[in-house]
Amino acid sequence: MDQNSIIKSYKRVSSIYDYTFGKVFKPGQKTLIEKMNCNDNDSVLEIGIGTGSSLQYYPQKTKVVGIDISPDMLKIADKKIKDNNSNNKTIAMMNGEELCFSDNTFDKVVAMYVISVTHNPERLIHEMKRVCKEDGDIFIVNHFSCDTDNLFVRAFEKALMPVSKILGWKPYFPYTEFNSYANLDVQEISKVNIFDYWNIIHASNNK
Ligand SMILES: C[S@@+](CC[C@H](N)C(=O)[O-])C[C@H]1O[C@@H](n2cnc3c(N)ncnc32)[C@H](O)[C@@H]1O
Incomplete structure (x- = not known):
């Protein structure tokens, strides 16, 4: 799926x-952020923050930067941040495959x-590793086909x-293929959400 199709899907x-997919995804967000065990000094980057529905689960003092390529999803995230006066939470429109961070x-x-x-998960993982500190942590929630x-x-x-362009995601996404290029130093994989259909991956960023 190219970037324009993604932007169009999430505009729709x-x-x-927040009332549909967002409801299904909430348990996974909450469980993953608990596993992150963030402290007040942590700086977190959340890629594809969408409507910002995960923000409520981070500790108040943890600094979170959320990025997304969809202006429509970010508009909703922006309202949440303003409504909650969340000073440590910021968002920006950015492609996760070409991050503007050192x-x-x-x-x-x-x-x-x-x-x-x-569009290109390999590129996105490469960018996640690049901007994460050495020995920092990488967390992913996704459905993988096994x-x-x-x-x-x-x-x-x-x-x-x-019809993945219409759906806005790739329903068939094999873990073995993903792992062959992601090459993550996986610490833990656990299952989450309805029917345990999604996986949480925690990896160490050993470069
Ligand atoms: C299924 S939604 C998940 C949103 C949010 N993470 C959540 O848990 O509800 C996928 C999000 O990823 C965003 N996205 C897809 N590709 C992206 C990319 N290359 N860079 C940044 N955001 C991206 C979409 O715009 C959309 O907001």
Whole structure:
């Protein structure tokens, strides 16, 4: 999916996102941010922050920068930040595949439900590693297709692939393929959300 298709998809869903997909994704956001164990001095980059629905789960004092390529999703995030007077939380329109941050900037870098949406996930992972401090932490929530999945589920995901532009994400996203280029130093993988359909990955940024 190219960048324009992603922006168009999220323009369509931005106004209903928090009441639909956003509701399904909330447990994963909350669990992942608990696992991040942020302290007051941490600087966090959240890639693909969307409507900013995760912001409520970070400790008040933790500095979080959220970026996204969708102006429509960011407009909703901006309202949340203003309504809550969240001084330590900022957002910017930026492509996660070409981050405007220096190397080794953030203690923790996180991408929730973004890896199977972005045009080039390999490029996005490369950027996550680059801007994360050495020995910092990388966190991901995403659905990954596995060989052990139910055959019906796998066939269904593959059948949906031709309409991935309309859906706004790639339903069939094999973990083995992702891991072959991501090459993450995985510390933990756990399952989350309805039917345990999504995975939380915690990796160390050993460069
Ligand atoms: C499924 S939504 C998830 C939003 C949010 N992370 C959440 O947990 O609700 C995917 C988001 O990723 C954003 N996105 C996709 N590709 C991106 C990229 N290359 N850089 C920045 N944001 C991206 C989309 O615009 C959208 O807001």
